[in-house]
Amino acid sequence: MEAAIILVFVIGYLAITLEHNLKVDKLIPALVMMAICWALISLGLESFPNWFDSAKHSLVEGFAGFAPEEKMHLMEETLLHHLGKTAEILVFLLGAMTIVEIIDYFDGFSTIKDFVKTKKKTKILWLFGFLAFILSAIIDNLTATIVLISILQKIVKDRDVRIWYAGLIIIAANAGGAWSPIGDVTTTMLWIGKKVSTGHLVGYLFVPSFLCMAVPTFIASFLPVFKGNLEIEEVEEETTKSKFSSIMLYLGLGAIVFVPIFKMVTHLPPYVGMMLSLGVVAVFAEMYSSSKFSISDFNRAEESEAHAHHSPVHHSLSKIELPSILFFLGILMAVAALESLGILFEFAASLKEGMPMLGTELHHTGVSDLVMLLLGVGSAVIDNVPLVAASLGMFSEPIDNELWHFVAFSAGTGGSMLIIGSAAGVVAMGMEKIDFFWYLKKISWLAAIGFLVGSAAFMVTRTLF
Template identity: 85%
Template sequence: MELVIILVFVVGYLAITLEHTLKIDKLIPALVMMAICWAAIALGLDSFTQWFDSGQHALLETFGGLAHEEKLHLMEETLLHHLGKTAEILVFLLGAMTIVEIIDYFDGFSTIKSFVKTKSKRKILWVFSFLAFILSAIIDNLTATIVLISILQKIVKDRDVRMWYAGLIIIAANAGGAWSPIGDVTTTMLWIGKKVTTGHLIGYLLAPSFLCMFVPSLIASFMPAFKGDLESSDEDEEKSKSKYGARMLYLGLAGIVSVPIFKSVTHLPPYVGMMLALGVVAVFAEVYTSSKFSISDIETEDNDTHGHHSPVHESLSKIELPSILFFLGILMAVAALESLGILFDLASSLKGTMPRLGTELGEEGVSDLVILLLGVGSAVIDNVPLVAASLGMFSEPMDNELWHFIAYSAGTGGSMLIIGSAAGVVAMGMEKIDFFWYLKKISWLALVGFLVGSAAFMVTRTLF
């Protein structure tokens, strides 16, 4: 039965990887894979000889000798445990996504356009690279990419030039998301899974992630595509749809940034702080929306509202529910492999079998080469299941350098192919970027940044 479960997982994984070829949304194979894996476990429960207790993080080799009722009870407890851990991530993401949509409801992101006051292509490259690096650490790399490319489309009219900027934005956004606990889904998974803390994550990864963004941008700034000035546009500056846009932008970003602080002070799970931040932002959104209405006249020039309904309701309706369901499916499917001890056995076989490239961790240390290959692999296949698998494979303690290297590799490695990260996929859709164009023009820059950042990590980890 174990072979059947592994086969189902592999087939489902391939379907997720070949999403664009099969024309099937990746959430579908993720959900089917999750349901079949757990159904197979339930049907073949008596045939399994070992079980991985996730709560104790220990392998129960006496599982085969337990009675059927005891096995069934243990399976239900394990399933509930994994569902709870997965729900923490999903609720956290729902809160963050809703805050971002509320900001967008008030057209708050148009405020960022005011930062760009130059026509120099090179200077604009640096402005967008730094904005992507910082913004992605706050509102996540996917949203930062969408926001910045939307702004880019209003500033740069030449699509050929814009594709170059989009490529560097992808690299910078993925690099920025790696050093923040709220900057990338995979980093958030490690943070909520109590594998990394905010302070150590920033300490370990800020410099490597910065170099991963800075070096490609520096090289690109000397390339022909970024020489000269942009053509002047005669179009009038677009007015913000809401006079509260800037205020909601700063309030929303402050709310998201406050979540790690809330966690460190209260020691409560991050989703609690995110719900508090959402509640505060939602209060201001409702107040500002209500203040726009006049009993006698609701269509005045000063009335810059989107309608009579709640901004929170509209923001919730725009949430990417397919992404949430995909995370549910893939995380619970990986949990099935973890529960059977398959990932634990795989991790044991990896430890000590490949030479380390940096500081020794001892005989039980995991090869740096394995983590580097994980980063390269995240460019080909989705980094969420890769990191989810690593959570079940390795048992290193919180803030071990292994977890930070995984966060860096999985977060930035996806930049090497345009389909390797959510930021790349959304940029591909927004700008119709060709896979092979990106491969020839941008991939080598992403690879250089990834390797420079990896080398920097091997130095910074010796400081902690």
């Protein structure tokens, strides 16, 4: 039965990668794959020898001897646990996307667009690279990607050029998220699990992460697509810019930055702070919306449009990419199925047995460094969250051991090598409809170079601590 579940996952994964060839939206195979995997687990529950407890990051002892009712109860609890963890991410994402859409509703991003005085493609590339690197460390790589691609859509009208920028933003955002405890879900897991501290994480990973962003950006600046200036079409805008655009931009971004502060003070999950931020931004949006539109707008608009003008929050929610949210639900819950059976845990454990030097207290040898590099590749192919979860259960090294920082770097930046290897990539894929194979051919090699350069830099920086 385990083989059947793995086969379903592989087939579903291939269907996602071949989305444009099959002419089937990627959310469909993701949802079907998730449902079938869990259905097979339920039907074959009696035959599984192991069960992975995600909360404790370890295998459940004596699972094979459990009564059928106990196994079913454990499966239901595990499914609810994974749904809860996935829902935390999705609700957080919904809140962030809604705030971004509210900012856009008031033309807020035109304020940043006005700051971009240059038309030179390479300067814009470096500007967005640095913004992604810094913003992702503050507001997390997922939200930073949403914000920057939204701004990019206002500046770069040519989609063929814009998706190149989006690809480099993914690399920069994932690199920026790796050196901050709130920048990526995997570093947050290690931080909450008391495996890394903020000071050491920044000390170990800032330089490797910066090089992981800067080297691909430097190489890309010599590519033909980034030569010359942008052709910006001067279009006469029918509607005047909202007088509240700057206020809503700073309010919206400030509300997002407030989320990690709220988490640090209250110790509540990030989505709670995001909902508070959304509520505050929504209050101001409702107050300002009546001043943005004239009465004549309602005479020309249909009733539904008039309602959207009355409520900027409703209008913003209607523009959210719901297919991306459902795809995220399907892919995370499908990976959770593999994790629950202990498949990923057993694979990681077999690596540890095959590489006994991985657990030494000395600086890791080339063999164990290779395993960490493979973890980075694995995070691109599968998902970095269960891989980091498996590593939490595998290794017993103390807090701030170099192994944990290498795990944080590899899992955080390795996902850039495939567009579905990271949350930032998935969101960019949904927002810009980027083809999997286009990214594989055009961007993956840049991400791989950045990952390898950053890994080499980490092997140097770890000797300084």
